[in-house]
Amino acid sequence: MKMKPVWYYSGKYKCHYKKEVVVYLTVHDDDCYITVATVSAADNTHRYDVSAFVRMLSDDLKAEFASKFKSCVGCSTYCAPGGDVEIDGVVHKGICKKTLVYSVSNPTEEQFKMIEKFIIARRKYIENA
Numbered sequence: 001m002k003m004k005p006v007w008y009y010s011g012k013y014k015c016h017y018k019k020e021v022v023v024y025l026t027v028h029d030d031d032c033y034i035t036v037a038t039v040s041a042a043d044n045t046h047r048y049d050v051s052a053f054v055r056m057l058s059d060d061l062k063a064e065f066a067s068k069f070k071s072c073v074g075c076s077t078y079c080a081p082g083g084d085v086e087i088d089g090v091v092h093k094g095i096c097k098k099t100l101v102y103s104v105s106n107p108t109e110e111q112f113k114m115i116e117k118f119i120i121a122r123r124k125y126i127e128n129a
Contacts, residue, residue, distance in 0.1 A: 020126045023119055035103040036118040038065075050100055053125050054087050061117055062087050066101060072096040 003015035005025055013025045026033040038053045054062060065087070071094050072082025082094035102118045104111045 002077060017123050018126050020129075022122045022126070023115075031106055033103060033105050033110045034107055034115055035101050036122055038100055038102065038122065051086060053121070054085075056125055056128075057121055058117075061114075061121060064114055065118075066092060068099055068102060070099045 003017060003022060005013035005015050008014045008024065011027045012090060014021050015023045015025070021037045022036065024033075024035040028036070038050050054065065057065065067094055069085070072079055073096070075082040075096060075098065079097040079121050082096055085092045085100070102115070107115060
């Protein structure tokens with residue numbers, strides 16, 4: 001599962017698979033942030049339809065993904081008032097676009113295992129798209 005990080009901007013790198021972003025790596029001061037994309041940037045900007053990606057996830061990944069959701073607080077004009085995301089028949093309302101990723105700051109060993117599962121799922125999603 002090798003992907004070469006490419007400089008994105010100021011301390012931020014991204015890894016691609018078949019020309020789609022899979023993961024962002026950010027180093028800022030003493031912190032490291034790892035963010036796994038769930039949909040393409042264009043899809044994420046214009047709509048909240050992550051259902052195709054979510055359907056591919058195991059139950060533990062679905063629960064972990066949903067646990068990261070935050071309500072929209074009007075952080076940007078293309079996000080407000082947030083969107084609705086359905087996971088296994090449960091509709092999460094008013095979700096901020098920025099939380100439709102799997103992001104971890106200074107991950108623990110256990111969180112790295114979860115990140116790896118999300119990266120594998122993202123690559124599988126891209127492969128099947």
